[in-house]
Amino acid sequence: MRSLLPVLTVLGILVAIWYLAVAPMNLRGVLDQAERAGATVIPEGSVARRDVHIWSLILDNRGHVAAVYDMKRPRLPTPVQVGGELWKTTGEMAMKGRAWSKRSLIYHGWITLQSTLLGFLLGTTVGIIGAVAITYSRVADMSLMPWAIISQTIPIVALAPMIIVVSNQVGIEGRTLPKAIISAYLCFFPVLVSMVKGLRSPRLSQLNLLRTYSATSAQSFLKLRLPASVPYLFTALKVGIAAALVGTIVGELPTGAISGLGARILIGDQFGNSLAIWSALFSAAILAGVLVTALDLAQRGVLKYMGMRV
């Protein structure tokens, strides 16, 4: 809680910058509208205005500046407009009992959440299995690890449209699975790296101690290596779920999807509805925050239960 005040201050600064940016971003559009409505604008004609610097436009047309904060289709909406749109498409629709309507962000968020969780599960499983293989087999360590690193330098987005087209042709119905594969691709790497670190974290003396107890290698895995890796695992899971969400949204963006938060961004772009884009972006951010917080709470609970320092 010590950092609450600084965080709020920085947030305040960011919002202030945002508000200041709204006027120069939107003014030209406002002036065009005002001129069509018959108001006097200096200079006249949008072509003539194109050569005038934005700051002198603001100075010359001070009467119109207030209108930039209340445009219907702004280039840059204000935080209040975004918040209003967000409420309109979530809370307000939920209160009317239309939470699962196709226009509600709750519905689209749910679609995105499904693939995110599926991809997260897939990626985490692959990551943990890979880490166990790498810890116990020197060949796996030497041959898999470099490729795991290289796989993350390959931009998965290049593959995203293709994964979806191919899985369509192979006969996989729906988009949940292909999107989840993209999520899993982004999510497995942090889990793999952290789990390798975690499984190797017991000291040699600890491993030797178990050997003096004549523990089998399965026993020393279950009783020493696995518990020792739990703190590492949770740190990785928090990174991994955020990566899985990014993966799902990337999977929805370029591929003509019709539901999901990424699809809302895409559709908002096609219809020139910037408010829809911004509200979808913010609900993705909120979703990421909720998921990471949930894992953080789980981490605290589990580590406390295991008697580790949180």
Add this chain to the structure above:
Amino acid sequence: MIWLVGAILFWAAAWAINVWLANSRMSDTRAVTVLVPVIFGLSLIALWEGIVRAFNVPPVILPSPTMVAATFISSADILWQDFRQTVVKGAFRGFMIGACAAFLTAIAIDRSVFLTRGLLPIGNFVAALPIVGIAPILVNWFGFDWQSKAAVVVVMVFFPILVNTVQGLRETDAMQRALLCTYAAGYLQTLLKLRLPAAMPFIFNGLKIAATLALIGAIVAEYFGSPIRGMGFRISTGVGSLSIDLVWAEIVVAALVGTAFYGLVAWIEKRITFWHPSQRDRASRYLIQHGREP
């Protein structure tokens, strides 16, 4: 069928060689550490080729590696043009602008403990967000050419580098700063001689994350509109017109560029942070990886 059996045999043989190499006495030599993953990669490509040929997979679903290689060579001029548009103009310029902006912001913010405390949690949170989503907005603001791609890259690389730099600048302990104080070193001298060098491992960590993000940003932004060249443009139109071999050739380019870019940053890091424990000789690096102090 002969193709499938051959590919599986090749894969098994490669795996056997790798097992032998990894357990032999030479397993710590540099040649073997490079050779083992290369053999593994080759065996995967052979498996891919064998499966495509054995089951007659149509090229619109999955072209064989030889076909991709042939397309790569025959359309080298298209690939080169796309590379220049997306990587050199979009990703690289955006990366440079974003890295410089993040670095300068970090230095500026670092002077205030209050702002640093507020910025770190926010920056960490923003760095985890799906920022690629702003691509359509920025394409709308900055037009179809490379400027909008560079803008997306700037926003994507900014926060990881900022957070890591700020974190790195806090790395020195009071004793070290007090020592420089006894030398009567000013703010600038302390920054240049102590705090920036100490922050370098963190800064490079951020740069490495950003290196992979830069390419993603530049490619995604092209899905939302671009002049008729660029890797993202070629991929999205290639998928539409079912010229999947060309798409795979672009993916190969993307993979090569991504790996090379990352490798370049890692190479520079090695030159600059040679003093850091993780970069010292192989033996101590091994010990650190396995959780022990050298």
